[in-house]
Amino acid sequence: MQQTYVLTVLTFLPVAGTLALLLLRSDDHVWIRRLALVTAAAEFAISLLLLRGFSVQATGYQFEEFHEWIQQPPIHYHLGVDGLSLFLVLLTTLLTPVSILASWKSIDQRVKGFFISLLVLETGVIGVFVSLDLFLFFMFWEVMLIPMYFLIGIWGHERRIYAALKFVLYTMFGSILMLVAILWLYRVTAAAGYPTFDIAQIQALLSSGTITLPLRTEILLFGAFFLAFAIKVPLFPLHTWLPDAHTEAPTAGSVMLAGVLLKMGTYGMLRFCLPLFPEASRRFAPEIAVLAIIGIVYGALVSMVQVDLKRLVAYSSVSHLGFVVLGIFAFQAVSIQGAVFQMLSHGISTGALFLGVGMLYDRRHTHLIKEFGGLATPMPVIAALYLFTCFASAGLPMLNGFVGEFLILAGTFQKHAAWASWAALGVIFSAVYLLWSYQRVFFGSITQDKNGALPDADMRERGILFLMAVIMLWMGIGSPFFTRRIETSTQNVLQLMRRPQAYDAGEINNHDMNAMDMDQSTMPVNSANSAAPAGAAGSVKSR
């Protein structure tokens, strides 16, 4: 394997940028901003190298880096990306400079600290996505908390301390469970004579049957990992930190939070829960799916009645991420690809919604819907681009949101028609909360004098929103560019779920997994087959 350092560079370049920032005078706001932006832009440019070098067909990890780090316990510096993480890294490197631009004028207190936090956050998040060693992964997972805590706690709004603490406590609770599970897993490998934290090695040990986890152990480990990730997603009913965190966070914080931090949860489920603990995953899939569906509908309904625009967008995330979790735990190639796509899609469109809300906040210093009304007249450009984003988020075909939702529903429906049908309700409600809030903010005549003379988007704001709109359109029309790169890794996850030494029930599931892929060759096509999918669905239920 040829050694590359691109992932190391990507992970630590932002930190290098912060070191440079430290050298600047604290009141030299202009150069602090410029330097932060240059760092983030360079980071983005480098991340494009990943895209260029990424092989669509290759199974396994790419751009891998492997170094022994600590001898005892054996901790490796092991990095790599695959189809699951590739675009999440790109999403992070894209949203960071966007967040910096969005904070250009609105952050004027403790500017240096702000941009340092943002860049450290970037390092943490990228580290999470590229780490292939559990210890390393956990380290980045925790590192990410600190800058996010500061972003909310220092540059947030009125109830920022409460929100920041809530965010940290929730996450720490999950983290501790995950830590225990990681250490437990390590002990299991050590007991078998292959002590390791390396994900690929653990995976190989489990897949080959060198290590077998008793079902009870598997369930406990799964539960610990899953809970940590479910809090991050957040999955109903673990979501209540999210509205507070979003509402109090500054725009950049919200963009990063919704855009990439939440995806660490769903990414974790795909990377760890499914491949490492397939039996437990299958066993709890129905319960998890129900929670996901509740989240979809509940998040949408609660979103609908919010009086605070930012809180409304926050609850919509609960709904959208419910789709992702559902897609993952439907165990279909189509739905998982849809789930990964939806992660990216949500990052872009919800990120853009938060950017829009932030622009309104910069002008009026409020998020309350009733303070607005009629804004389309003074600010037509923001109004138009915000509406575009609303429709993208509501899943209008040819924009990004539709592709992910459709693939998730299509994949899920193959086996679990009822799940997909309930989830599809979200399609109705998303249009309701988005368009209703849009009407109250932008349509009608100006009701408050203050709103009449608000300036429309300047070049910086136009650039940001326009860039996001272009990406939404691109993802909506050119989705195969993404799904083809996600495909192999998705198949890999499903492959890893099929253990050769599987339990009795596992055999049936193995068989089903083949039929589940909606390959046209295996897909029932003629009239006699209307019964076939129903029969196959029955066997999964009777596990």
Next chain:
Amino acid sequence: MLVLTHLWILPLLPLAGAAANGVFGRRWPKSLVTGVALSSTTLAFFSALELGREFMALSTDRIPWTKSYFTWITAGGFRADFALQVDQLTVVMLLVVTGVGWLIHIYSTGYMHDDPGYTRFFSYLNLFMFFMLVLVLAANYLLMFVGWEGVGLCSYLLIGFFFLKQSATNAGNKAFWVNRVGDFGFILGVLLILRTFGTLDFAAVLPRAAAMPAEPAGQAGVLTTIALLLFIGAAGKSAQLPLYVWLPDAMEGPTPVSALIHAATMVTAGVYMVARSHVIFLNAPLAMEVVAVVGCLTALFAATIGLVQTDIKRVLAYSTVSQLGYMFLACGVGAFSAGIFHLMTHAFFKGLLFLAAGSVIHAMGGEQDMRKMGGLRKKIPWTFWTMFMATLAIAGAPGFSGFFSKDEILLAAQRTSTPLWAVGVLTAGLTSFYMFRLLFLTFFGTERFDEHQVHVHESPRNMLAPLVVLAIFAVGGGWMAAPELLGGVNHFRQFLSPVFSFSYMNETSLPPDHLDASIATEALKVLLGAPVIAGLFGFLLAWWLYVRSSETPKKIAESFSALYKLLKGKYFVDELYAAVIVRPLVWISDKVLWHAVDEGVIDGAVNGVARVSRESGDRLRYIGSGNVRSYATWILIGAVIFTSLLLWMAG
């Protein structure tokens, strides 16, 4: 073969127009905006004509003509392409959409001339044409859904075009939401098609569905489920019971929009979709029954509301709902080509009715209440005469386009069920009544407006020309079916027959060459005559009430006040929905889900846990109510746990 080979050109023309006007239009002079918008639709129309010519020359084995451009969505084994297809049904739809669309674009240059949102209007209108063309050209259900949602988007934008008006944006939201309820059904139908057939391409799905055995009557198998789910979508888009409520409100949009989107084209998309999927429906008798009954009831229901409305556009809106009901009745009894035929003639006469109504409103300086009109016949003769032609057409006067299409539907309905036919005939009478009522209230009688305030004037030529062209089609647009009555061939049905050849429940029972024999029977004459007589009756009643004895309507309203209020209040369906669905849902979401569950239960538990842990950790707490540094505490705790665990593990 220019257009067939470059099929993409057809949707791309209006899209280019929309994009150009949308991006640069605000900086352009009005004439350039007009030029761009008009040339794109004009070219689209002539391309469609050229396509029709080229299509006629195609050999049958090359139909449906398909062009695939790029893979739009793919994952696992699933793939949906951006692929367009042309068959006879597409050709009819293309000509209707581009033809009527083109005329309405011309009309709009006059109607919208002084509106400050002129550029925005044409940008939306062109965008609508793009999505509508995608809808009818799509070669698979998913791409059809693109057009389907896209026209919904444009409908939303154009209903709420006057966005300063609360009622307009409310109507836009309502339209989009109710349509989303329909889309919920549509998308589930699509998912079930995918699961059953493994693909969404018409060319693969439809033959396979046709090859499946028909499901027993009264049983809901997979085909019936698919058909019913699709029909939910159709009922949303085409404003059928119980999802019709958005269409009357959609009249908040500018009148050309009502003509193009909410009468001639978009609202017929549901009929098109059902006709496109007809093989699925034909093998699902239960679904067919549902379609027929819902269509028939909607036709009657909406017509009764139309009897008493006083807003000229609202009458036409309920009329549209009612006429769409006829189209579904046709589909439900298996007479798909009759449904499409009525779709086409309806596009002519209803498009014309709306444009003429727009001309009236234009003449009246924005007034839409017919109680404040009257006697306009002499002042705006072009408008009057063209509207008169359209009224005769919709009322089913013999020889006019609506006569042929409606009769064909009722004839087919009679073969399936006499009650359906009877309701259809009754509705024909009501249709004639409310249309002539509209005509008489507007153009006859005394002038009920202040002539010093309203300067009634005929519309400019760019508005009248489309009226005249549409009037010609409203009169003669049905003649291609005429020879049938004389024992000849229904050219329209014959043209479409390759599409609907899978099976003809009713229409094969009436093959063209046997028609002359059956038509000779006395019974059939009665059948054909009944709707005409009902129409005549409606006309006479309207004439009696609104011309001859114009005090009588008030008396009737008083003596049947309960019934009158019920109709005037549109059966209070909106109020019912608000009380049963909307308000409870909002209340539950607000009070129960948000405040009780989210803030009370979940957050209460979380805060409770936090409080307990904080109080137990009081000794560590010198930071008070939450200084940023309290994080340090947690880091410390975490680090201690972490290190001890590591030590435990290493040891």
